[in-house]
Amino acid sequence: MPSRSATAGPFNRSWGAYAFLAPALLILFLSLLLPAIATIGMSFTDISFLRPTNWVGLDNYFRLMADGRFQQAIGNTMYYTLGVTFPTMALGLLAAVALNRKFPFRIVFRTIFYLPVLTSLIAAAVVWVYLYEPYSGPVNGLFVSLGLGPQPWLSSPNLAMTALIIMAVWRDFGTAMIIYLAGLQDIPEEIYEAARLDGASKFSILWRITVPMLGSVTFYLMIILIVQSFQVFGAIYVMTGGGPLGSTETIVFQMYQTAFGYTEFGYSAAMSTVLFFVILLFSLVGTKIMRRGEG
Amino acid sequence: MAELELSGVSKTYGAFNALKDVSLEIGDGEFAVFVGPSGCGKSTLLRLIAGLDPVSEGQIAIGGKDVTSRQAGQRPIAMVFQNYALYPHMSVYDNIAFPLQMERRPKDEIRAEVAKAAQIVQLSTRLQDKPSKLSGGQRQRVAIARAIVRKPGIFLMDEPLSNLDAALRMEMRSELTQLHRRLGSTMVYVTHDQLEAMTMADRIVVLNGGKVEQVGPPMELYHNPANLFVAGFIGSPPMNFLAGTVRSAEGATVSVEAARIGVVTLPFSGEHLYAGDSVTLGIRPEALELGAGRQVQFSVVPEAVERLGLHTIVHAGEEGRPFTALFNGDPKLRAGEAINVSVDGASVKVFDADGILRSRRAEV
Secondary structure, three states: OHHHHHHHHHHHHHHHHHHHHHHHHHHHHHHHHHHHHHHHHHOOEOOOOOOOOOEOOOHHHHHHHHOHHHHHHHHHHHHHHHHHHHHHHHHHHHHHHHHOOOOOOHHHHHHHHHHHHHOOHHHHHHHHHHHOOOOOOHHHHHHHHOOOOOOOOOOOOOOHHHHHHHHHHHHHHHHHHHHHHHHHHOOOHHHHHHHHHOOOOHHHHHHHHHHHHOHHHHHHHHHHHHHHHHOOOHHHHHHOOOOOOOOOOOHHHHHHHHHHHOOOHHHHHHHHHHHHHHHHHHHHHHHHHHHHHHO | OOOEEEEEEEEEEOOEEEEEEEEEEEOOOOEEEEEOOOOOOHHHHHHHHHOOOOOOEEEEEEOOEEOOOOOHHHOOEEEEOOOOOOOOOOOHHHHHHHHHHHOOOOHHHHHHHHHHHHHHOOOHHHOOOOHHHOOHHHHHHHHHHHHHOOOOOEEEEEOOOOOOOHHHHHHHHHHHHHHHHHHOOEEEEEEOOHHHHHHHOOEEEEEEOOEEEEEEOHHHHHHOOOEHHHHHHOOOOOOEEEEEEEEEEEOOEEEEEEOOOEEEEEOOOOOOOOOOOEEEEEEOHHHOEEOOOOOEEEEEOOOEEEEOOOEEEEEOOEOOEOOEEEEEOOOOOOOOOOEEEEEOHHHOEEEOOOOEEOOOOOOO
16 A cells, blocks of 8 residues: 555665664674673772672762862863863964965975874873983973073973973874864955955954954864863873872873772763763864854 | 056966056046956956956056055055855945954944945945855945945956846846936946946947957947947947958948958948958948848848847848848837848948958947
């Protein structure tokens, strides 16, 4: 009967589509969703693999709220995130605007600026440990030659996080530059020409035309950088080990230490769950604002 | 208001000559239209006048002052672009106010100027909207208002109506003509559409291959095209061309034998023409009449008949060469049935082997 086949058609087609999607969905479930669910489940236990596991309900979360060390990690993470995100975006924008013009060797410059992104994080971190070396490192060499005193970059609680931020900005601004370059190439040349005819100076064109027109790119980049900075681990592991005096201990680094140093996997899973929801919140808010902007 | 003078202006891109030695004077308050096919250099010329690209050779003077080396923003001009070039993140108000804000004018003055310009282009109620909320015609009006507030000596317009549909284009054509009358400014308008050029221009500049082919009022170009290119470009449907040979050129007449029409005697003195010369005869489709009422008579076989109500267009090409006739009204014609047509000898244009008009100039 025609009516029956009409209702059966879309249903069958849906199942066909799900069948084709199944392998990808299975991989996504096993690699992303299952570990996430398992982590959330673990956060309600005192699992440590060294003693019998008990269900502890929300105890881990109550403990987190009162944990001064965790609060310090939150503060460190916020400081690092702000310190990395905005300078990276500003430098990336300036580099993109400069390299969007036609001049000889601009491809070479783009490549040079993007190279740190391609470098292995661990290798780069090792090199930066050498650069920051207090006695023979080039950074202090430069400071001394400028008449400034040598600084204990990675061994001072006041300077270590800043040193990590500088290294992260160096490494990430190439990404910002590439994303901004793509955004700049979407701005029609005629708009710049109209602004030139309207008597706008180069600074006015940058401030009144380019920056606002890159608004959605800037927002996208900001969300990416914030989420990425929240999850910083490798550079801290290699360069400071969270020290001195916990001054570079971020949430993810503390999660690692709590899980693998103190074998408190349940407590670490609670930290991980909190971080997961904070990042999720940022992503959702960011996506919503971007969609509103596009609309 | 200002006059524009171009002296020996050339533009090269590497080995390519986009403009070759263009010299031109456009009077104060004149509406000049640059017209020509794609790639003829008309937009390039406009960009040189605007200062968006540097000239390779020559000088540009506006209002008697050499502006060749001045930056775009320092020339007394404003430009309207084909794609509007509005600032999408700014409101209509800010778009119009932008040039004045760049001049750091007082806010009250800016508000008054924007209100005046918005009133001229009938957008007073849309000042707070973003350009994305406006139709194509309204966007182009914003671009025009942005040009108006600068009070430029010269308005430059680069195919401003190309992105609009046919009905809106017609409306905007008339609005721009009225605007020109109202402001009394010098306007330089670029288009590839000869209809726009004919309907709006005080003077048309026909460009081809980077060179000026002819400059003159629309009717002068229509009745006395300087050469084959202008003859074929100005007028719609385009002029018909028939290859021919001069039989004799004596006294006050020239006798030409041409394909389709045989030997015809045309009423003008054949200066520069000699027996045996190859020539091209040009006949406007609208100069043809049905029947044998005029001096030059021949027959054609329509391959297609287009009835437009007011006019009927007959296509009667032969051996790959187009031939078009345009008759008033709706005569009963059918494709495939031969018809007799005729034309006044005085309406037939004669171009020599180099494509230069050699027949008598018509009174315009």
